Amino acid sequence: MNASHREKIRINNLHAFYGESHILHGIDLTLMQGELVTLLGRNGSGRSTTLKAIMNMVGKRSGQIVVNGSDTMPMQAHRIAHLGVGFCPEERGIFSSLSVEENLMLPPTVRSDGMSVEEIYQMFPNLLERRNSQGTRLSGGEQQMLALARILRSGANILLLDEITEGLAPVIVQKLAEVLVQLKQRGLTILLVEQNFRFAAPIADRHYVMEHGHIVEEIAASELQQKTELLNSYLGV
Amino acid sequence: TTDGKVKIGVLADMSGTYADICGPGCVVATQMAIDDFGGKVLNKPIELISADSQLKPDIASAIARRWVESEDVDTIGGLVSSAVTGAVTQVTNNSKNIALITGSASNGFTTKACSPYIAHWTYNVVALANGTVKTMVGEGKKKWFFITADYAFGHALETVSSNVIKANGGEVVGSVRAPLGTTDFSSYVLQAQASGADVVALANAGNDTVNALNAATEFGLTESMDIAGLLVFSQNTKAMDGNVAGGMKLTTGFYWDLNDETRAWSKRFKEKHGEIPSMAHAGAYSATMHYLNAVQKAGTDDADVVMKQMKTTKPNDFFAVNAEFRGDGRMVHDMLLVQIKKPAERKDEDDIYKVLKVIPGSEAYNPMLDECNFSR
Amino acid sequence: MINRKLLIALLAIGLLAPLAVYPVFLAKLLCFALFAAAFNLLLGFVGILSFGHAAFLGTGGYVTGWLMLNSGLTPELAIIAGTLAGALLGAVYGKLAVKREGIYFAMVTLALAQLTFFIYLQAPFTGGEDGMQGIPRRALFGLIDLSNNTVMYYLVLAIFCFGFWLINRTIHSPFGQVLKAIRENEPRAISLGYDVEKYKWLAFVISAALAALAGGTKSLVFELASLTDVHWHMSGEVILMTLVGGVGTLFGPLAGAALVVTMQNYLSGGELGNYLHIIMGAVFVICVLSFRSGIVGQLQKFKRNNF
Amino acid sequence: MTQDHILETRNLTKGFKGFIAVDDVNLNIRRGDIHALIGPNGAGKTTVFNLLTKFLQPTSGQILFNGQDITPLKPAAIANKGIIRSFQISAVFPHLSVLENVRIALQRQEGNSFHFWRSDKVLEHLNDRALELLKSVGLESFAHSVTVDLPYGRKRALEIATTLALEPELMLLDEPTQGMGHEDVGMIAELIKQVSANRTILMVEHNLHVVSKLADQITVLQRGAILTEGDYATVSADPQVREAYMGSEADAVEVAS
Amino acid sequence: MSGLLDINFFALSGQLLVGLINGSFYALLSLGLAIIFGLLRIINFAQGALYMVGAFAALLGLKYLSLSYWQALIFVPIMVGIFGMLIQVFLIRPIANQDHLYSLLLTFGLALMLQGIFTHLFGSSGLSYPTPEALKGGTRLPFMYLPNYRAWIIAVSVVVCGLTWWAIEKTKLGAYLRAGTENPQLLQAFGVNVPLIITLTFGFGVALAGLAGVLAAPVYSVSPDMGSNILIVVFAIVVIGGMGSIGGAIITGLAMGVIEGLTKYFYPQASSTVIFVVMVIVLMIKPSGLFGKEA
Ligand SMILES: Nc1ncnc2c1ncn2[C@@H]1O[C@H](COP(=O)(O)OP(=O)(O)OP(=O)(O)O)[C@@H](O)[C@H]1O
Ligand SMILES: Nc1ncnc2c1ncn2[C@@H]1O[C@H](COP(=O)(O)OP(=O)(O)OP(=O)(O)O)[C@@H](O)[C@H]1O
Ligand SMILES: [Mg+2]
Numbered sequence A: 001m002n003a004s005h006r007e008k009i010r011i012n013n014l015h016a017f018y019g020e021s022h023i024l025h026g027i028d029l030t031l032m033q034g035e036l037v038t039l040l041g042r043n044g045s046g047r048s049t050t051l052k053a054i055m056n057m058v059g060k061r062s063g064q065i066v067v068n069g070s071d072t073m074p075m076q077a078h079r080i081a082h083l084g085v086g087f088c089p090e091e092r093g094i095f096s097s098l099s100v101e102e103n104l105m106l107p108p109t110v111r112s113d114g115m116s117v118e119e120i121y122q123m124f125p126n127l128l129e130r131r132n133s134q135g136t137r138l139s140g141g142e143q144q145m146l147a148l149a150r151i152l153r154s155g156a157n158i159l160l161l162d163e164i165t166e167g168l169a170p171v172i173v174q175k176l177a178e179v180l181v182q183l184k185q186r187g188l189t190i191l192l193v194e195q196n197f198r199f200a201a202p203i204a205d206r207h208y209v210m211e212h213g214h215i216v217e218e219i220a221a222s223e224l225q226q227k228t229e230l231l232n233s234y235l236g237v
Numbered sequence B: 001t002t003d004g005k006v007k008i009g010v011l012a013d014m015s016g017t018y019a020d021i022c023g024p025g026c027v028v029a030t031q032m033a034i035d036d037f038g039g040k041v042l043n044k045p046i047e048l049i050s051a052d053s054q055l056k057p058d059i060a061s062a063i064a065r066r067w068v069e070s071e072d073v074d075t076i077g078g079l080v081s082s083a084v085t086g087a088v089t090q091v092t093n094n095s096k097n098i099a100l101i102t103g104s105a106s107n108g109f110t111t112k113a114c115s116p117y118i119a120h121w122t123y124n125v126v127a128l129a130n131g132t133v134k135t136m137v138g139e140g141k142k143k144w145f146f147i148t149a150d151y152a153f154g155h156a157l158e159t160v161s162s163n164v165i166k167a168n169g170g171e172v173v174g175s176v177r178a179p180l181g182t183t184d185f186s187s188y189v190l191q192a193q194a195s196g197a198d199v200v201a202l203a204n205a206g207n208d209t210v211n212a213l214n215a216a217t218e219f220g221l222t223e224s225m226d227i228a229g230l231l232v233f234s235q236n237t238k239a240m241d242g243n244v245a246g247g248m249k250l251t252t253g254f255y256w257d258l259n260d261e262t263r264a265w266s267k268r269f270k271e272k273h274g275e276i277p278s279m280a281h282a283g284a285y286s287a288t289m290h291y292l293n294a295v296q297k298a299g300t301d302d303a304d305v306v307m308k309q310m311k312t313t314k315p316n317d318f319f320a321v322n323a324e325f326r327g328d329g330r331m332v333h334d335m336l337l338v339q340i341k342k343p344a345e346r347k348d349e350d351d352i353y354k355v356l357k358v359i360p361g362s363e364a365y366n367p368m369l370d371e372c373n374f375s376r
Numbered sequence C: 001m002i003n004r005k006l007l008i009a010l011l012a013i014g015l016l017a018p019l020a021v022y023p024v025f026l027a028k029l030l031c032f033a034l035f036a037a038a039f040n041l042l043l044g045f046v047g048i049l050s051f052g053h054a055a056f057l058g059t060g061g062y063v064t065g066w067l068m069l070n071s072g073l074t075p076e077l078a079i080i081a082g083t084l085a086g087a088l089l090g091a092v093y094g095k096l097a098v099k100r101e102g103i104y105f106a107m108v109t110l111a112l113a114q115l116t117f118f119i120y121l122q123a124p125f126t127g128g129e130d131g132m133q134g135i136p137r138r139a140l141f142g143l144i145d146l147s148n149n150t151v152m153y154y155l156v157l158a159i160f161c162f163g164f165w166l167i168n169r170t171i172h173s174p175f176g177q178v179l180k181a182i183r184e185n186e187p188r189a190i191s192l193g194y195d196v197e198k199y200k201w202l203a204f205v206i207s208a209a210l211a212a213l214a215g216g217t218k219s220l221v222f223e224l225a226s227l228t229d230v231h232w233h234m235s236g237e238v239i240l241m242t243l244v245g246g247v248g249t250l251f252g253p254l255a256g257a258a259l260v261v262t263m264q265n266y267l268s269g270g271e272l273g274n275y276l277h278i279i280m281g282a283v284f285v286i287c288v289l290s291f292r293s294g295i296v297g298q299l300q301k302f303k304r305n306n307f
Numbered sequence D: 001m002t003q004d005h006i007l008e009t010r011n012l013t014k015g016f017k018g019f020i021a022v023d024d025v026n027l028n029i030r031r032g033d034i035h036a037l038i039g040p041n042g043a044g045k046t047t048v049f050n051l052l053t054k055f056l057q058p059t060s061g062q063i064l065f066n067g068q069d070i071t072p073l074k075p076a077a078i079a080n081k082g083i084i085r086s087f088q089i090s091a092v093f094p095h096l097s098v099l100e101n102v103r104i105a106l107q108r109q110e111g112n113s114f115h116f117w118r119s120d121k122v123l124e125h126l127n128d129r130a131l132e133l134l135k136s137v138g139l140e141s142f143a144h145s146v147t148v149d150l151p152y153g154r155k156r157a158l159e160i161a162t163t164l165a166l167e168p169e170l171m172l173l174d175e176p177t178q179g180m181g182h183e184d185v186g187m188i189a190e191l192i193k194q195v196s197a198n199r200t201i202l203m204v205e206h207n208l209h210v211v212s213k214l215a216d217q218i219t220v221l222q223r224g225a226i227l228t229e230g231d232y233a234t235v236s237a238d239p240q241v242r243e244a245y246m247g248s249e250a251d252a253v254e255v256a257s
Numbered sequence E: 001m002s003g004l005l006d007i008n009f010f011a012l013s014g015q016l017l018v019g020l021i022n023g024s025f026y027a028l029l030s031l032g033l034a035i036i037f038g039l040l041r042i043i044n045f046a047q048g049a050l051y052m053v054g055a056f057a058a059l060l061g062l063k064y065l066s067l068s069y070w071q072a073l074i075f076v077p078i079m080v081g082i083f084g085m086l087i088q089v090f091l092i093r094p095i096a097n098q099d100h101l102y103s104l105l106l107t108f109g110l111a112l113m114l115q116g117i118f119t120h121l122f123g124s125s126g127l128s129y130p131t132p133e134a135l136k137g138g139t140r141l142p143f144m145y146l147p148n149y150r151a152w153i154i155a156v157s158v159v160v161c162g163l164t165w166w167a168i169e170k171t172k173l174g175a176y177l178r179a180g181t182e183n184p185q186l187l188q189a190f191g192v193n194v195p196l197i198i199t200l201t202f203g204f205g206v207a208l209a210g211l212a213g214v215l216a217a218p219v220y221s222v223s224p225d226m227g228s229n230i231l232i233v234v235f236a237i238v239v240i241g242g243m244g245s246i247g248g249a250i251i252t253g254l255a256m257g258v259i260e261g262l263t264k265y266f267y268p269q270a271s272s273t274v275i276f277v278v279m280v281i282v283l284m285i286k287p288s289g290l291f292g293k294e295a
C-alpha cells in the first residue's frame, strides 16, 4: 500500500461548542500522510477551535473525527495524543513552574522516532543557552520556539500547529519553513493554522479557507495562482 | 409571665464538653420532677421545652430572650457553664423570670451578680474549695499550681481556692489558663512540672479535667506531684483511668450510692437515662421540685411571689439534706468529700467513690452578703 | 438601577413587620443582612473573597459594647465609634491583604481574622469566653428609650437602610466605575494609571466599616457581644448568606440573610439543633454545585427569560 | 542638545541572574517620531519596554523623560507622566460598554475616582470627549455595544482609543499587529500613523511591512545591545541586520513597498 | 549554674519539644494542603475535617472491628484517601472550570457537614483512644520526660514529609504535577492522563490528613471539632510558607510548632496568636510567603 496515500486525519461534519456558543458548523476535512495543509481565515473564523476540537479540548463536539484509523470522538485528550498527535497551541502554553529543559522534556514520548534533544538545540540555539531558566522568562519568540520544539521531541507524526510564526523574527520564520519542509519529507503530516500567508503558501500542499465556522473553500497548491483573487476576498488582503 | 400556666425551659449543653454533666440528663431529671409532681400545677399541664446552649453565651442569651419574650417561658433551668449562665441570667433578671442554676459553679451569681430571680442550687466554687483544697492543705500539701479553664468559672474557682490555700498557710506558685475545650494539655503540664509545686490543681471541669489528667500521666507528672481535680463529676471519674485517678480526693454535692433514698432515685434515673446521675442531674430534679411546690403553694406563677415562697420553705429531699434556700438565692446543703476508688476496690463500674466525710452546708458555703439578701 | 416599586414594597414590609414577628428576630435578621451586604460589596463588586469579615463584625460589637458599658456615650455615638474602629482595623488589614489576589486574599484575611479572634479571646475587656454581657441600650440621642424591642427594631431598620443606600451609592459612583474596571481587567486598569491596590483598599475599608456597623448594632440588640461574632464560622456564615442570596446582586444578601437566620432560628431551639451544621454545610455544597447565582440571581434570570 | 529628545536612556542595563538581557543601551527618541525597536527573538526589546515603564527595575543606567530623570518612579507614576504602554494581549474591559471603556481612562484626570458617595452621573459630561475619541478610531457606531462582542481588530482599535484618552506624550506599543489578519494589520497601521500626529510612538514590531511603512527611525537590538540605528533604508541595507534578523524578508518588503 | 536557671532551661527545652510534636502535625497537614493546592489551586477546607475523620476511623475501627493501631495506620489513610478521591470525582471535578473560590466554598461546606455529622453521632465532647502497647512509656531525657509515643509522631512525620517532598520535586511525576497545576488541559493534550493524576494526588493529600488523624488519636482526644481548631493555624502556615510550596509547607510547619513552643515559654498568652503575627510580618516583607514563587 502506498504510504503517502494513507489517511491520517478525517473529519466529517464536525460541530463544536464553547458553552452555549456554537463555533464550528459542520467541518469536513482530510489529511493524507506526508501532507502539509493550512487552515486560513480571518481572526475568529474558528481555525484554532478546529485544532482544539481534534484534541478534544473544546466544550462539546459532535460529528466524526478519525485519527490514524481510530474514531477519537469518545477518547479523552491524552489518548488522542498517544495516536501520535502533537499540538502546539496558539498561546504557546509554556509552563512557568518548569525550567526550559523540563518544558522540553515534559510531553511523554508517543512514538520512538522523535528528534533528539541535540538536534533540537542545534535548531534553536537560544533554547540551549537559556535551558535552565524558568520557562516563561523566555522572550516571546523563544517561547514560541520552545512550544514547537517540545512536540518535535515527543515523536508525534501528526502535527497540529497554531500560528507558529507569530512573533518570530523574519530569519527564524524562514528557518521554520525549512524545518517544516524537512519534517514533511520525513513523512510527518502537518495541519497548519497561519496568518502569514507568505510563509504558508510556498510549503503547503493544500489550503482550506474558513469563515464563521465553515470551510468555504479548498484550494490545492497548484490552483493558488488562479484563485488568488478569491482568496484575497476571503482573507481581506 | 403570670398567665397561671407554668412553662419550664431547660437550657443545657446537649452535645458539648458538659453534655454528660448537664445536657439531655438535665432534661430527663426535670421531666422526672414534673412527672413526680403530677404533671399539672394550678390545674394546668406543666410544659417543658429544651434547647442546646452550645456553651455559647450569645446563643444561650438569644434563646433565653426568645423564650421569655415571645414563648411565655416562666423559668429557665439546666444552665451549665458560668459563661452561659451569666448571659442567661442577664436576660431573666431583666425580664423577671426565675433561673434555676443547676450546673454552674461560679459563686458570682449569689455575690457580685446576685439577683432576686436567681436560685443557685447544686454546688459552687466555694464549696468545692472548702472541701478539697482545705483538706489537702491540711494534709501538708502547701505549694500549689493551677491549670485553669479560661472563663468565668475557672477564674472564680482559682481565686476562691487560692484564698483558701493562703488562709490555711499554703502558697500558690503559679498558674496557667487553658481555653475551654483544650485537648492537648502537654504544654501546660510541662509548665506545672517546672513549677516545683506539691499539688497541681485542675481548676476546670468535664473533659478538660479528663484530658489534663491524661496528659499529666503521659508526661510523668503524676510520679512527682499530686493532682487535685477541683470539680469532678461522676461521669468524668468513670472516664478516667482508675489506676491514675484512684485515691484522688474531691468534693461533690451528691453521690448516688450514699443512702437508700439516693439509690432509689438514682435507679429510676438510670432506667430512664442509662447512666447514673451526676450532681447536676440530681440538683435539677431537686430545684424543679422545690419550684413547683412553691408555685402550688403560692397559687400563682408570678415570679416574685413564687420566689418568696421558695425562700420561706426549706427544701428537703434526697438531694437537699439539712438544706436552706437563702435570701441571696443560694441553696445551702450538705456536701460530700469523697475519694476515687482504685479499680480493684470497685464492685462494678458505677462504684466509684468512697465517702470520706459529710461537710455541713454551713462549713462548705460562704455566709450570705447583706446586700444580696432578697428575702424581704 | 433599583426597581422603585420593589423598594417601596420592601420598606413597607420592614415598617409593618414587627406587628407580626418578634422584633428581636427581625433586628437580628437586618443586622446580618447589612453584614452580608457589606461583604457582598467586596465579593460581588470588587471580586475579592474576604474570609475574615467576622473580625470587623466582632470589632464593631466589642467597641460599641465597651463604650456603652464604660462610658456615658449615647448609643448612636457608641455605634459610630464601633464603625470607625472597624474601618480602622479594615484599613490596617486591607493594607496587608490587598497585595494578594484570589485565594491568597481569602487565606490572608482568614488568618488575620483568626489573629483578631485570639486577641479578643485574651484581651481582658472582651470578657473572653464569657462574652461582654449586659450591654445597656440606653436612649437614642439621650431621648428615645431603646429598651423596648420594637423601638430598637426601628433604629436597626434605619441603620440598615442607611448602609444599604451607601452600598448602592458606592456601586454606582465614579469610584464604583473604577472598581468595575478593576474587576474586569486589572492589569489594564494599572496601565491606565490607576493605583489598583488603593481602590481595593478603600472598598475594603468601606466594607469593613459597614460590617462593624452591623456588629455594633447587633451588640445593642442582644445586649451582648461575644466571641461567636469574631469566630471564623461567622466569616463562613456571611459567605453562605451572600452565596445563597446571590453574589453581586443588590438584594441577594438580604434574601440570603433572611433565609439563613430564619433557618438557624428554627433549628437552634428545637430537636433539630444538631442538624444545623449539617444542613448549612449541605446548603453550601448545593449552592456551589448547582445554584451559583443564588436566589436573587435565579429570579433575575427567570425574569429576563420570561418577560 | 537634548531638548528635542523626548526620551533618552543612558547606559541602561538589566541582568537576570548572570544573564545580561539589556546591555548598556543608549536610546534617543526624537519628539514626534514613530520609533521602531526591532531585533531577533530574545534580543531584549520587551525587556527595554518593561524597564521604561518600570515593570522591571534596571540593574544600572538612567531613564530621562523630557530631560528629567524618571528612573526611580513607580509604574503608576510613569503612567501619570504621560508614558503609556499597550499590552501584547488585547487589553479591554470586556463587560463594559465601548464608551465606558474610554470613559474609565478619561475619568482618571477628573480626580473624583475615590468619590464613593457621589452618583456616577457626574461622569456623563465625559461622554462627548469619549465619543470624539471613538470617532478618531472609527468606533463611534459601536459606542454602546458591550466590548466582548467586538471583533478582534476593533478591540485593538478600542484599546488605542483608550490609551489616547490619557493623552500620552509617549506611547509604547509592543507588537501591535501580532496575531492579526491582513485586513486588521492594515487598519491598525493606518491608525498608528494617524494618532502619531502630535505625539511620539515607540514600538516593537516584527512585521517588516508595518515597520517600513511607519517608522521614522529604527533601533536594532541584538543580544541586549544596540546593533545599529537609522531609517528603514539604512537599517535594511546593513548586512549584519540582514543576517541576524531580516533574512531575505528585507527584499520582499522592498519589492512590496 | 543556679537551680533556677536549670529549671528554666528544662522548661524551655520541654516546650520546644512539645512544639516540635505539634509542628509534626502542622507539617503533615500543611503538606497535604500544599499538594492539593499546588495541583488544583484549591484550598481544601475539608482537610481538617478529614483529619478528624481519620481519628474517628481509627477509634471506631478499634471499637467495632478490632482494628489495631498498626493496622489503622495503614488502612485509615487509604480509606480516607479513597473518600477524598470520591469527593474529588463527584463534587470537585464538576466545578473544576469555575473560579477556584467555588471549590474553596464547596470544601468549606463539606467540612461543616462532616463536622456536623460526627457531632450528631458522637457528641462534641471528645473520646479517647488508647496508646498502643508498644509505644507506651517514655524516655527520661536530661531536660524532660519524653513519652515514646510523641517521639514516634515526630519520626513518622519527618519520614513521610521527606519522602513526599522528594517524589514531587525530584521526579518526572513531580514535573507533571507542576505542569498540571498551570495548564491541565494542555498537559493532557500532550498525552498525560491528567484527570487520573489529579484524583490520585487529591487522594494522597487527603490521605496525609487521615494519617495525621490516626497519629493524633492517642494524644489528642478524638472530637468532631479537632480538625477545625487546627485547620486555621495550618492555613496560616501555608500562607507563611508560600502557597503551593511543598518544602515550604514542611519546614514552616515544623518551625511554627517550635516558635509556638518558645512563645509558650516566654509569653504564654501570645502562644495562640504568635503564628498569625509571624504571618503578618512575613506578608509585609514578602507577600508571596517565605518559599512562595510568584510575586
Ligand atoms: N474558550 C472560549 N470560550 C468561548 N468562545 C471562544 C473561546 N475560544 C474561542 N472562542 C470564540 O470562538 C470563535 C472562534 O475562535 P478561534 O480561536 O477558533 O478563531 P481563530 O480562527 O483561531 O482566530 P484567531 O486569529 O483569533 O486565533 C471566536 O468567535 C472566539 O471568540
Ligand atoms: N524575568 C526574566 N528572567 C530571566 N531572563 C529573562 C527574563 N525576562 C527576559 N529574560 C531573557 O532576556 C532575554 C530578552 O528577552 P525579551 O523578552 O526582552 O526579548 P525580546 O527582544 O522582546 O524578544 P521577542 O521578540 O522574542 O519577544 C531573553 O533571552 C529572555 O530569555
Ligand atoms: Mg486562533
Ligand SMILES: [Mg+2]
Pocket (backbone or CB within 6 Å): A139, A140, A141, D045, D046, D047
Ligand atoms: Mg518581546
